Amino acid sequence: MPFTLATWNINSVRLREPIVQKLLQEEGPDVLCLQECKSPVEKIPVEGFAALGYRHMVARGQKGYNGVAILSRLPIEDAGEQDFAALGHARHVAGRLENGVVIHNFYVPAGGDVPDRDVNEKFGQKLDYLTAMRDWFHADKPEKSVLVGDLNIAPREDDVWDHKKLLKVVSHTPVEVAHLAETQEAGGWIDITRRDIPEGKLYSWWSYRARDWDAADKGRRLDHVWATPDIAGAGHSSRILRDARGWEKPSDHAPVFATFDL
Structure with a gap:
């Protein structure tokens, strides 16, 4: 059962319902994973998505912040969630397709502006969240799984517009990159995006602060698609x-796609 999957930090699913529908209509992924939905689950505008064929959803939400949802035109069952680092945030949900593939949808904490946990609680929460993810994958090795989402870290030098300038900027600091690498290694995860596109600058996020984001092109690759080794070879x-x-009225993130022939 081949399926195409997309992941997108939508920055409010209700505010940006029109462009979610635009993506579903024009690109037609079988599964769309959304982060930063900023909505209780019962207020996600499912009727419009169902009218386009996306009749299945698993989600976790909260008012005004965080929130993750998996929309699917394929049957999908709820496979639970984890509250990593006991933050009490809606940052993870998992769904299982009929072919047995488990999709993990993550929204890792952004970490605030100062990369020092002693003066910035949010940065400490981000590192603790990644450590808890790592420990969970060590304890329960994932199989036949895909992990997607806004992981809020651009790990490679060519995942940011200027490696040297961003070394002390949250999302590209060495300590964050190391934590993400440990998390990836713990689960044996393979970065499908970079396996398919191994060379060159690659971004999925551009700040709202840029007057002309396209011309300035000061981007970062914060959004990821990973897979376990047993199915990574099917990704392309x-x-x-x-x-x-x-x-119109965009998110500051762009959708990331991959197809799996399973």
């Missing part, structure tokens, strides 16, 4: 839909 056709960053 990775791409980032950069154009979506320029749609």
Whole structure:
């Protein structure tokens, strides 16, 4: 059962319902994982998505903050969630497709502005969240699984517009990159996007602060698609839909796609 999956930090699913529908209509992924939905589950506008064929959803939400949802036109069952680092945030949900593939949808804490946990509680929470993810994957090795989401870290030098300038900027600091690498290694996860697109600058996020984000192109690759080794070989056709960053009332993130022939 081949399926195409997309992951997108939507920055309010209700505010940006029109562009979610645009993506579903124009690109037609079988599964769309959304982060930062900023909505209780019962207020996610499921009727419009169902009318486009996306009749299945597993989600966790809260009012005004965080929130993760998996929309699917394929049957999918709720496979639970984890409250990593006991933050009490809606940052993870898992769904299981009929072919047995488990999809983990994550929204890792952004970490605030100062990369020092002694003066910035949010940065400490981010590191603790990643450590808890790592420990969970060590204890319960994932199989036949895909992990997607806004992991809020750009790990490689070519995942940011200027490696040296961003070494002390939250999302690209060495301590964050090391924590993400440990988390990836613990689960044996393979970065499908970079396996498919191994060379060159690659971004999925551009700040709202840039007057002309497209021309400045000061991006970061914060959104990821990983897979366990047993199914990673079935993944292909990775791409980032950069154009979506320029749609009307856009998110500051662009959707990331991959297809799996399973």
